[in-house]
Amino acid sequence: MRLSSFKRALWVYHLPTGSCNGCDIEIVAALTPRYDVERFGIMLVGTPRHADVLLVTGTVTRPMADRVRRIYEQTPDPKAVLSVGGCGSTSGVFYESYNVAGPIDEIIPVDVYVPGCPVRPEAIIDGVVKAVAKLEGLEAGEKA
């Protein structure tokens, strides 16, 4: 899938659930002039109520589990969830830690996994493009 196939802007809500901030910094790097994802219409928004994609970083700590579920439910449909980083995908070095509720897909359904510790901005952009493909498929299915 090429980026030129974007049909509309994609609004992303960044949800850190217990990240060390390594992945969060790489998300910021994707917004800087070197990568500049906003030129494709990909932009971060301040509320899940406006979001098409939830970009979740970090393993889910126990106090965050309910918040993650609530934020997922508050996001309008159709939506896609991006798990960014090794911690979000597998809990990483925090696997079975006493204060970890689990990787993100044990709390909410995940559509795209972007592994890495931390992930590179190119990988985040690739994950978002895959989320776009999923959303376009969902919308096409809803219209059919």
Place this chain on the structure above:
Amino acid sequence: MRLLTGEGFWSPLIWLALAAGVALLAWALRSRGRQDYKRGTEQETPFLSGEPMPEGVHVGGQHMYWGFVEALRPVIDGLRAFHTGMVSDYVTWLVVMLAVVFLVVMLS
């Protein structure tokens, strides 16, 4: 249906037409909002960083200008000092301000 005044005119028909135009514009803007949320779910509740919506919590009117009050705290405290609650003080201020206005008018 037109009242002429020294400053212009007043026409209820023009006022109604303007009000209808504003209502139409508001409706047009509102109809461009997202329609794809599910009623009766969390998608209708306010976003409070994932926190549950507390019962009986409202944003009070005083919260709207809290920042102004804090920023202008010295001025507001000074103005409050004038409010003694005594009628004679307020009448004194009235007389003083009338004298000031009178002087300004006379000098101009």
